Every structure is written in C-alpha cells, then in structure tokens.
Amino acid sequence: MATIRDVAKLADVSVSTVSLALSNPARVSPKTLEKIRQAIASVGFVADPLAQSLARGRSRMIGFVVGNVGNPFFGDIRRELENYALDHEHFVVVTDSSGKTARERAMVEHLIGLKTAGLALAPSGYDQEYLDFVASLNVPIVCFDQKVAGIERDFVGSDNYLAGAMLTEHLLQLGHRRIAFITGPSHMHTATERYRGFAETMANAGVEVNSNFVVDGQFTRTAGYEAAMRLLIQPERPTAILGANNTVALSALQAMQELGFRCPEDISLAMIDNVQWSSVITPRITMVVQDTLALGGIIARRLMHRITNPQGAVEPPQDFVLTPKFVPGNSCRRI
Amino acid sequence: MATIRDVAKLADVSVSTVSLALSNPARVSPKTLEKIRQAIASVGFVADPLAQSLARGRSRMIGFVVGNVGNPFFGDIRRELENYALDHEHFVVVTDSSGKTARERAMVEHLIGLKTAGLALAPSGYDQEYLDFVASLNVPIVCFDQKVAGIERDFVGSDNYLAGAMLTEHLLQLGHRRIAFITGPSHMHTATERYRGFAETMANAGVEVNSNFVVDGQFTRTAGYEAAMRLLIQPERPTAILGANNTVALSALQAMQELGFRCPEDISLAMIDNVQWSSVITPRITMVVQDTLALGGIIARRLMHRITNPQGAVEPPQDFVLTPKFVPGNSCRRI
DNA sequence: CAGCTCTATCGAACCGGTTCGATTTAATCA
DNA sequence: TGATTAAATCGAACCGGTTCGATAGAGCTG
Incomplete structure (x- = not known):
C-alpha cells in the first residue's frame, strides 16, 4: 500500500502539502495540485481510513x-x-x-x-x-x-398510542366488546403506548376490559404464542385479539390455527406493524403500519x-x- | 480518555512496559504488573481500538x-x-x-x-x-x-443440486408431469444448481420439460411475480410450480391467489428455503430447507x-x- | 570474581495520516 | 524599488498504540 509519504516524495512536495491538497484543494496552487494528482494516480494511493480516523478523532x-x-x-x-x-x-x-x-x-x-x-x-x-x-x-x-x-x-x-387506538376503534365499530390485547415488554415505550391506546379507547367507549384479556407477549414468538394460548383456552374467549406487534399477532394466528379456530369466523385478529409476506398470509391481517x-x-x-x-x-x-x-x-x- | 502514557506515568514505568503487560503479562515482573494494574484501574484506561489496529495492521x-x-x-x-x-x-x-x-x-x-x-x-x-x-x-x-x-x-x-432434485422427485412421485420451474439469476451458483437438479431429475424420469415452463424469477419479488403470471396465463397450465427460492415461490403463491387459483387444489407449489412466518401461510408450503x-x-x-x-x-x-x-x-x- | 546468560525494562522508531504555527514565495501598494 | 501583505508550502508535533533492539541488573558457572 502506498502511503502519503510515497506520494509526497514522488511529487517532490511535503507530506503536509499532499494532505492539504486532499482535504482542501483550493488552497494549493494549480501546478502543485497537478503534480500531486499525477503522483497519487501513479502509485495508486488511497488514504488509510484507520489512520485518518485516529488523527482526526x-x-x-x-x-x-x-x-x-x-x-x-x-x-x-x-x-x-x-x-x-x-x-x-x-x-x-x-x-x-x-x-x-x-x-x-x-x-x-x-x-x-x-x-x-x-x-x-x-x-x-x-x-x-x-x-x-x-x-x-x-x-x-x-x-x-x-x-x-x-x-x-x-x-x-x-404515534404508537394512535396505532393502538385505531385498531381498537375499528374492532369496536365492528361490534366487538370482548377484545383481548397481547402486550409487549412493559419497559418499552412502543408497547406501553400501544396498550394505552387500546385501554383508553376501550374506556372512552365505556367497555370494560376483562383482566384475563390482557396478556404479555414480550414482542417475541414464544411468549406471544404462549400468551395467545392462554387467551384461547379460557371458557369465556375473546371475540377479537389485538397484537401489539407483528410477532405476537402472528404467533396468535398460529395458535388459533393449531387449536382449530378459524380467523375471522371464530376470532378476529388485528396487529400493529407489517411483516414481509403479509400478502400471502391467510387471512390478510388488518393492521396499522408505520411509514x-x-x-x-x-x-x-x-x-x-x-x-x-x-x-x-x-x-x-x-x-x-x-x-x-x-x-x-x-x-x-x-x- | 486516558491513554497508555497516563498509565505509564502513574505506574512510573515506560509506555512499552505497559503495552507489554497488556499483551503478555507473564513477561512482566509481578510487582510491576500490580502497579500497572492499579494505574489502569485508577485512570480507567481502555486501549483505543483504532490506534491498536493501526499499529498492529x-x-x-x-x-x-x-x-x-x-x-x-x-x-x-x-x-x-x-x-x-x-x-x-x-x-x-x-x-x-x-x-x-x-x-x-x-x-x-x-x-x-x-x-x-x-x-x-x-x-x-x-x-x-x-x-x-x-x-x-x-x-x-x-x-x-x-x-x-x-x-x-x-x-x-x-447441496443445491440435491435441493432441486428432491422437490422435483417429490412432485413426480405425486404424479405431476407438467412441472414449472421459476429460476434465479443465471450467474448465481445456487440458481443454476437448483435448476440442474430439477432438469436432470425430470430427464432421468423421462419427462420432457415444456420450455414455457421455465421462467426467470431473478430471486426477486417483482420478477418472481411476473414470471408466475406468465405461467398462469398459459392455456396449458402447469399442475405444479417449483420455486428456486422462497421469494419467487411466495410471489407465485400471491399471483395464484390474485388470479383465483387454489393451492394445492388447482396448482401445487414447492420451494427451496424457508421464510420467517411459513407456519402461518396457507397452505403450508412443501419445501427443502438449509440447516x-x-x-x-x-x-x-x-x-x-x-x-x-x-x-x-x-x-x-x-x-x-x-x-x-x-x-x-x-x-x-x-x- | 571475571565472564556469561537471562530477565525485566526502556527508548526510539513506527503505523499513516492531520494540524497548525513558521517560513518562503509571490503579489500589491506607496 | 523597498515595505507590506497575502498565498503557498513546509516541518514538526501529534493521534495512541506496538515492536524490537539496547541496556542494566540479577543469577549462575567455573
């Protein structure tokens, strides 16, 4: 690898001039610049990014x-x-x-x-x-x-609050009252906001939320699946499930399929955030997506x-x- | 940020000794090592990875x-x-x-x-x-x-040849003869090998491949969709489609759904490589997966x-x- | 105890750039 | 034309480590 000193030697200028020519060509005379250009080309010089970073900080x-x-x-x-x-x-x-x-x-x-x-x-x-x-x-x-x-x-x-609220409102409009919510980790802002959107919209509509209908899915596949199973084995099942993110919602869909529940005939499902192949997942999930x-x-x-x-x-x-x-x-x- | 010189000064040894102590403690006397350890701890020294990389190359x-x-x-x-x-x-x-x-x-x-x-x-x-x-x-x-x-x-x-061959053999076993293949880019080894697995297995079974049944999906969503459409609008449709990768196969599934073809009732589908949510895609796609x-x-x-x-x-x-x-x-x- | 070997430590050069004050050169003005 | 100023270039220090030959002292041998 050619270094800046090789270039300087060949162009017959100092190392600092080469450096200057590279960082601020306007401050170097045209003929010196040309000499340096030629030298750079002839030795195939490329500045070492590591050395640059070290020097520049x-x-x-x-x-x-x-x-x-x-x-x-x-x-x-x-x-x-x-x-x-x-x-x-x-x-x-x-x-x-x-x-x-x-x-x-x-x-x-x-x-x-x-x-x-x-x-x-x-x-x-x-x-x-x-x-x-x-x-x-x-x-x-x-x-x-x-x-x-x-x-x-x-x-x-x-606006995660809005995301939760939109889907909740949609389900309420469709006549659902027994709506379950699969949450994410409570230390995550997206999770708490989405839940708040759900809870407040329900409250504003005067619908009480069954405490068994709020389960923790951790935004992960395994926890989401488990949470969904807990919802599905209850004698008083929800008529709709709202997943706080794509992972828990699709885990819920999987759980529903495995237990033989049809979606949306038996249970409706909605989720926040898209997934890659949502267009070929049956049924097509109603969702709120981010731009x-x-x-x-x-x-x-x-x-x-x-x-x-x-x-x-x-x-x-x-x-x-x-x-x-x-x-x-x-x-x-x-x- | 504390540098190695700060450590050296505090421990009252040379810079090179500190460096040696860090890279090869055994070659430094116990009491010197201890002094250096203390100095490092007290100034909170962490070696700069950039400087190390530059020096070490x-x-x-x-x-x-x-x-x-x-x-x-x-x-x-x-x-x-x-x-x-x-x-x-x-x-x-x-x-x-x-x-x-x-x-x-x-x-x-x-x-x-x-x-x-x-x-x-x-x-x-x-x-x-x-x-x-x-x-x-x-x-x-x-x-x-x-x-x-x-x-x-x-x-x-x-073994991509085998991957293509396995699925082809499976479809042949099920009685399919009009099998279409959506390929990947011809400059990709995986694409050509998978196709070779398909073509040779077909040839070995004495089944001729309709040239209209081999279409280029580029391993991408758009090209895969287009390729699948070309297959589906033919008067003499294939009875099965084999996608050379997950993307083209699922694009084909999407195309089938949009045109109203049922899978597998109207057309069978198989693919190479899994996708994240394959378990909730209906139907569950028959596939060959890599470990x-x-x-x-x-x-x-x-x-x-x-x-x-x-x-x-x-x-x-x-x-x-x-x-x-x-x-x-x-x-x-x-x- | 001189001569020799080992071990611990050090100093200086080096990795490959940047930066900035100092110096040289060129241009401008009185 | 000499003084002044601006532009171009340079030298040396620096970024923060590593490496290796040199050196001093300790320990061993005959």
Missing part, C-alpha cells in the same frame, strides 16, 4: 444499532439510511443486539471506540447506568422506534445534518412523530 | 457481507457467527449490498480498509475484476451460500480458526457442503 462511519436486523421494519430504515449515507460519503455499520441490553451497550461502546461519526439507535432496553452512558457520549445520536425517557436526543418514531421509508429518511437526514453541519451538533433535540396508517385486511369480522 | 473486527440481511437465511447465519465471534473477542460488522455488485465491492474494500481480521462473504455477483480483487486480499475469507468459480477460498453451503444454524457454525469456526491460528491462514481452502432437509407441507397434492 472521527471516522466516516455511522453506527446502526437495533435489536433485530431481520425485522423488515428495521430493514427498511437501514436501507434508507444506508443510501443516504452513501450519497454523503459515509458508511453504515450495522450491529444487532438480539434485544439484549448488555450486548447493545457493548456494541455502542465498540462503535464509539471506532470513533463513528454518528449513531442511529433503536434502544431495546436500558437501566440508569446505560442512560448515563448514552448521555455522556458527545457524538450525534438519533434514537428511533423506542422513545426513552431520560435520553435527550433526537427521536424519530410513530418505514419516511422514518428512515428522517433519521438519515437528521443524523447527517448533525454530522456534517458545524452548528448542527448543538441544536436542541427534536422529536419527529409520524402518523401510522390503517391497512384493512379480512381478519376482522362484524359481529 | 489488524483489527478485531469481522466483516459480514451479504445481499440481504433481512433474509432469515442470512439472519440465522449472522447470529451464529456473531455469538461465536463474541466468545472469541471479535466483533462482527454487518454490511448489506442489496444485491448490487458495485456496492458489494465497495463494502469489501471498506472493510479491508478497516483492516478487518476476516471476512464472511456471500457473493451476490461478480466480474473478473472483482474476482481478481478478492483473490488479491490476504485476509482470511470464508465464502458461503454462493460458490463462485475462480474464488479459491473456503466455501460453506448446501442455517449448522452452516453458521461452520462458517464461524472456520473463519476464527484461520484468524487465530498462525498456521490456519495458510491451510488450503476447503468446501463444506451440507445436505438440505425435506420439510413436507400441504401445498402439493397427488394427481
């Missing part, structure tokens, strides 16, 4: 930290961010915490060690120590999906803005909350 | 390059690799080329620039120049999924072996080909 990498890259929700956002970052000569490194807080923290630490230019972070869990840690970082960070009280950063997400492309775009622009703009770094944090969209399917019947 | 990162991290096939492999790497104090950075060769190359170049310890690479496309580039890298690389002629590296994958956990484990061990073992780096490349598994569903009927 900052790299051109952006860290993307989520709990599950396989989730299409995160996948779409990642793609948007990646495209935008690439256009601005930044490079996205993706890390997956598998939803484990300890691992998430280790990954953030690692990315900080890499002197990443910025972080797009979907926190999956946290304790006070972790919050302090995140607060102590002086790197641009845009949080998304999970709004965490105590993290004073830009936040990009959807992942828009979210990804906002995250990307906001993060790059803070990274590239000198004063962008000190702007006060801002929240961007998008309205989710209702997508009717045929998994909810009128009763 | 090698980092503790492993690059993971695939065309679509959202695909559960790659997701499982990523998880296995990540767990194993973490156990060996290595860190996986994931990059997604979105199936674009140019981007894939840029990502590999970037990872090499980061002086990654090794690469797990699922090539999605290539030209001669790219092959030469990969060949020129003297970093441990384990290729997987796509076997590329011209890349002399370890390879981990499944992603085993693949991931082999990739991880092989790569770490080459990285950590001094002589591992020079071992000749080896192929690991696993046998895929037949998973019956109810998407294929006897005729």
